[in-house]
Amino acid sequence: MRDRQASAPADVAVPVGAPPPVAEIGAEPGPPADAGGQVALRLDRLTKVYPGASRPAVDGLDLTVPRGELVALVGPSGCGKTTTLKMINRLVEPTSGTVWLDGVDVRSLPVHELRRGIGYVIQQAGLFPHRKVRDNIATVPRLLGWPRRRIDDRVHELAELLDLDPDLLDRYPAALSGGQQQRVGVARALAADPPVLLMDEPYSAVDPIVRARLQDELMALQRRVHKTIVLVTHDIDEAIKLADRIAVLNVGGVLEQVGPPEDLLREPATDFVADFLGEDRGIKRLSLLRVGSAALRRGPVVGTAASADEARQVMAREGTDWVVVCAGDRLRGWVGADELDRVATVADAEPRRFAAVVRADTTLRSALDVIVTSRSRVAVVVDDPHAGAAGASPDARYLGILTLDDLAEGVTG
Amino acid sequence: MTAPLAAAEPLVRWDWVRDHTDDITAALWEHLHLTAVSVAVGFAISLVLALVAVRWRWTYEPLAGVCSVLYAIPSLALFGVLVAIPFFGLGFRTSLVALVSYTLLILLRNIVAGLDGVPPAAREAADAMGYERWRRLLQVDLPLAVPAIVAGLRIATVTTVGLVTVTALVGMGGFGDLINDGLSRDFPTPIVVGTVLSVALAVALDVLFVGLEWLITPWARARGAAAGGSGRAEVAT
Amino acid sequence: MSGALGDMWDYLRSSEAWSGRNGLPALAWAHLRVSAVAVLVAAAVAIPAGVLLGHVKRGALLAVSVVNIGRAVPSFAVLALLLPFSLRYGFGLGFWPTIVALVLLAVPPIFTNTYTGVRDVPADAVEAAQGMGMRGGELVRRVELPVALPLVLTGLRVSAVQVVATATLGALVGYRNLGTLIVTGFTSPNKGRMLAGAVAVALLALAVDAIFALAARLLVPWRRKPGRWADAAVAGPDGGAAPAAP
Ligand SMILES: Nc1ncnc2c1ncn2[C@@H]1O[C@H](COP(=O)(O)OP(=O)(O)OP(=O)(O)O)[C@@H](O)[C@H]1O
Ligand SMILES: [Mg+2]
Numbered sequence: 001m002r003d004r005q006a007s008a009p010a011d012v013a014v015p016v017g018a019p020p021p022v023a024e025i026g027a028e029p030g031p032p033a034d035a036g037g038q039v040a041l042r043l044d045r046l047t048k049v050y051p052g053a054s055r056p057a058v059d060g061l062d063l064t065v066p067r068g069e070l071v072a073l074v075g076p077s078g079c080g081k082t083t084t085l086k087m088i089n090r091l092v093e094p095t096s097g098t099v100w101l102d103g104v105d106v107r108s109l110p111v112h113e114l115r116r117g118i119g120y121v122i123q124q125a126g127l128f129p130h131r132k133v134r135d136n137i138a139t140v141p142r143l144l145g146w147p148r149r150r151i152d153d154r155v156h157e158l159a160e161l162l163d164l165d166p167d168l169l170d171r172y173p174a175a176l177s178g179g180q181q182q183r184v185g186v187a188r189a190l191a192a193d194p195p196v197l198l199m200d201e202p203y204s205a206v207d208p209i210v211r212a213r214l215q216d217e218l219m220a221l222q223r224r225v226h227k228t229i230v231l232v233t234h235d236i237d238e239a240i241k242l243a244d245r246i247a248v249l250n251v252g253g254v255l256e257q258v259g260p261p262e263d264l265l266r267e268p269a270t271d272f273v274a275d276f277l278g279e280d281r282g283i284k285r286l287s288l289l290r291v292g293s294a295a296l297r298r299g300p301v302v303g304t305a306a307s308a309d310e311a312r313q314v315m316a317r318e319g320t321d322w323v324v325v326c327a328g329d330r331l332r333g334w335v336g337a338d339e340l341d342r343v344a345t346v347a348d349a350e351p352r353r354f355a356a357v358v359r360a361d362t363t364l365r366s367a368l369d370v371i372v373t374s375r376s377r378v379a380v381v382v383d384d385p386h387a388g389a390a391g392a393s394p395d396a397r398y399l400g401i402l403t404l405d406d407l408a409e410g411v412t413g
Numbered sequence: 414m415t416a417p418l419a420a421a422e423p424l425v426r427w428d429w430v431r432d433h434t435d436d437i438t439a440a441l442w443e444h445l446h447l448t449a450v451s452v453a454v455g456f457a458i459s460l461v462l463a464l465v466a467v468r469w470r471w472t473y474e475p476l477a478g479v480c481s482v483l484y485a486i487p488s489l490a491l492f493g494v495l496v497a498i499p500f501f502g503l504g505f506r507t508s509l510v511a512l513v514s515y516t517l518l519i520l521l522r523n524i525v526a527g528l529d530g531v532p533p534a535a536r537e538a539a540d541a542m543g544y545e546r547w548r549r550l551l552q553v554d555l556p557l558a559v560p561a562i563v564a565g566l567r568i569a570t571v572t573t574v575g576l577v578t579v580t581a582l583v584g585m586g587g588f589g590d591l592i593n594d595g596l597s598r599d600f601p602t603p604i605v606v607g608t609v610l611s612v613a614l615a616v617a618l619d620v621l622f623v624g625l626e627w628l629i630t631p632w633a634r635a636r637g638a639a640a641g642g643s644g645r646a647e648v649a650t
Numbered sequence: 651m652s653g654a655l656g657d658m659w660d661y662l663r664s665s666e667a668w669s670g671r672n673g674l675p676a677l678a679w680a681h682l683r684v685s686a687v688a689v690l691v692a693a694a695v696a697i698p699a700g701v702l703l704g705h706v707k708r709g710a711l712l713a714v715s716v717v718n719i720g721r722a723v724p725s726f727a728v729l730a731l732l733l734p735f736s737l738r739y740g741f742g743l744g745f746w747p748t749i750v751a752l753v754l755l756a757v758p759p760i761f762t763n764t765y766t767g768v769r770d771v772p773a774d775a776v777e778a779a780q781g782m783g784m785r786g787g788e789l790v791r792r793v794e795l796p797v798a799l800p801l802v803l804t805g806l807r808v809s810a811v812q813v814v815a816t817a818t819l820g821a822l823v824g825y826r827n828l829g830t831l832i833v834t835g836f837t838s839p840n841k842g843r844m845l846a847g848a849v850a851v852a853l854l855a856l857a858v859d860a861i862f863a864l865a866a867r868l869l870v871p872w873r874r875k876p877g878r879w880a881d882a883a884v885a886g887p888d889g890g891a892a893p894a895a896p
Contacts, residue, residue, distance in 0.1 A: 490848030
């Protein structure tokens with residue numbers, strides 16, 4: 001394990017494909033059947049009773065984490081999320097039960113070696129205040145005795161991967177913003193390219209805007225490096241956004257439900273899970289779907305040269321009182337029925353810009369938000385990386401339209 | 414012990430100072446030597462005590478208690494006791510034991526406070542990344558405790574410089590010998606010279622430590638006052 | 651050593667030890683008297699000054715300087731310097747030089763602890779008090795001083811212990827106290843008196859320390875809960891212990 005992770009560059013660390021279905025709960029004791037196979041991490045009846053505590057912090061937890069997946073642990077404060085995470089890298093020793101890492105009982109490894117092979121990211125980043133950013137990132141490679149050249153190369157590689165300005169490398173952590181510190185924390189955890197990453201509320205100490213950006217970065221990063229990640233959060237939206245699967249814990253470390261976000265949102269197994277997901281469960285499901293994956297309607301489209309009559313026919317066919325105007329496949333704007341009276345072609349009516357513009361990779365939830373805040377009932381979908389609140393660029397490619405009815409179907413369908 | 418001072422006697426006779434530069438230099442070296450050895454020995458002992466106290470928490474109270482008792486014994490009384498023991502007698506050993514015993518409480522408290530002040534997140538991160546216990550101590554805990562440790566060293570050193578003047582009574586006094594000499598001859602010049610030089614030495618060593626701390630804690634400079642430093646008022650305990 | 655212990659035992663059993671102006675009771679009383687006066691005078695100077703500067707949150711540099719210089723000036727040297735002047739201006743041997751040296755010793759810890767304690771009263775507590783209409787003196791009396799009290803008491807305690815220990819040096823300039831037993835013992839082959847004097851001073855210092863610890867416990871009940879009192883006395887990274895001991 002050490003050799004492979006030490007030599008593999010970040011983005012080819014672990015071979016992945018679509019993870020095949022995995023047995024949800026391993027009830028039988030003993031090593032997992034597929035040691036070294038698709039299951040990276042398995043918690044087997046993991047229990048922790050802190051000395052002097054009357055009830056367990058974690059109670060008989062079974063959980064399987066497939067290789068290359070991000071599993072989010074969510075639950076109310078004090079339900080044992082952190083405890084569970086720390087039992088994986090043995091910062092906390094379980095009272096009973098076993099953690100299997102690649103089919104190996106973690107207790108059979110020397111604790112320092114185990115930890116050097118598992119990345120760990122915590123809320124306040126936990127950077128060493130007395131070391132420059134570059135030395136913080138180099139911590140584990142140094143512990144592993146990498147040659148200096150290789151460490152330098154790796155530090156720069158990570159700085160690039162995490163979008164850290166090279167100037168920052170020679171600063172001390174005190175001179176970084178919260179978001180930058182958190183990125184350095186992630187870089188440090190990834191430094192020796194560990195196959196497994198544990199993250200404990202990594203983004204709860206930064207403001208919502210930075211948090212959203214860091215989450216996006218993590219998703220982009222994960223698409224490249226395919227780590228096996230256990231992420232603790234009590235932000236259910238963060239879990240829905242990032243996780244392949246979500247495990248909901250109840251107080252006392254009892255597992256209530258585990259599964260892909262869609263499954264949880266569609267069919268919460270217990271009232272507790274339903275409560276925890278919140279009353280706007282349906283709306284939350286929208287954040288799992290992208291505009292491009294919904295069947296886009298072509299909508300009432302006419303060319304710039306279309307006559308007023310042609311435009312009226314299209315409106316009648318589509319049941320609208322407006323048309324989309326395109327030049328070829330480029331979006332020009334829209335024209336309303338009452339503007340057609342005085343003109344020969346729609347181009348003469350000077351098409352107006354859409355108030356609501358979304359992209360194919362926008363989530364349905366954001367699309368709903370865009371539509372509602374623009375006070376229209378429809379958003380235009382374009383293929384334009386810069387589309388956003390300011391609208392689309394003049395030659396954005398037109399993909400279709402999205403109406404409130406389409407969104408409603410996304411929730412119920 | 415003393416006779417009324419001749420009214421005409423000036424505070425400082427500069428010709429005496431000129432004639433005794435050798436004595437003054439010798440006193441300076443003796444003063445420095447005693448201070449350096451005492452603080453070094455005291456630091457070594459308190460570092461060990463502090464590590465024990467941090468590792469086994471329950472030992473802290475008893476250890477600090479013993480050091481408090483040592484601290485509360487007046488130097489003169491300690492000299493009195495030690496001089497009576499043949500192994501110590503008059504001279505270096507007695508001075509050293511007394512001086513070291515006064516540094517222990519100050520240093521122990523500051524080292525422990527420094528180690529306790531290491532940010533828990535940094536400590537947890539170090540553990541999670543696979544530091545062995547000793548390596549974490551050397552590479553994370555102790556460096557981060559440096560400001561507190563240096564604060565303790567400053568107080569201990571300045572205190573020791575002052576105390577060395579008293580060790581003149583057991584025959585090893587640095588500038589204290591000058592003071593003692595002046596006192597017994599009713600002659601103010603050596604008293605003034607000894608006092609001024611003793612204060613100057615204390616201030617110089619204090620400044621030296623401030624500079625040392627500045628040198629070895631570059632991270633504390635990263636964000637000015639936010640990182641703390643030597644400028645804050647000190648709280649006596 | 652055992653010889654000296656035996657001598658001490660003999661001394662303690664003699665009537666000389668318990669009566670007359672060289673007896674332990676008389677010397678201990680003189681010792682306590684000079685110490686108490688010194689601490690009271692120091693407190694009368696240092697506490698108002700510390701409160702005032704702490705209240706207006708100015709003078710950090712002054713505070714640091716007072717402590718550092720105070721710590722650097724050896725009490726022994728002060729005594730030696732003052733003696734000739736005391737004689738020249740008719741204050742005589744002993745008491746007055748001793749008092750001055752001890753006051754100088756006692757001021758820094760009381761002053762800094764008061765200053766820091768008042769200055770560092772949580773801003774929200776001060777604002778809440780101001781919101782309730784408290785101003786100036788009332789704010790100091792009803793909020794800042796009570797909150798700073800633990801630190802002030804710690805400063806007094808440190809000063810008192812040092813003063814008791816250092817008063818011993820007064821014997822060198824002719825102020826008769828427990829130190830006299832020690833000083834005369836240096837030159838005597840019989841170490842019994844010296845040892846008795848040393849033990850007596852140490853016990854006295856520890857007793858004063860214990861009394862102040864107890865007083866703090868009684869006067870500051872709200873500080874008792876979280877952990878040990880002794881630890882409340884530990885200053886932050888910059889703090890540490892006290893200025894020049896004897
Ligand atoms: N070191 C410890 N000693 C004793 N009890 C502990 C310890 N750490 C945690 N606990 C207890 O175990 C339970 C679970 O704590 P844990 O930190 O795992 O919760 P969490 O789910 O991470 O909560 P949060 O969301 O607030 O971080 C809590 O009741 C907590 O008080
Ligand atoms: Mg937690």
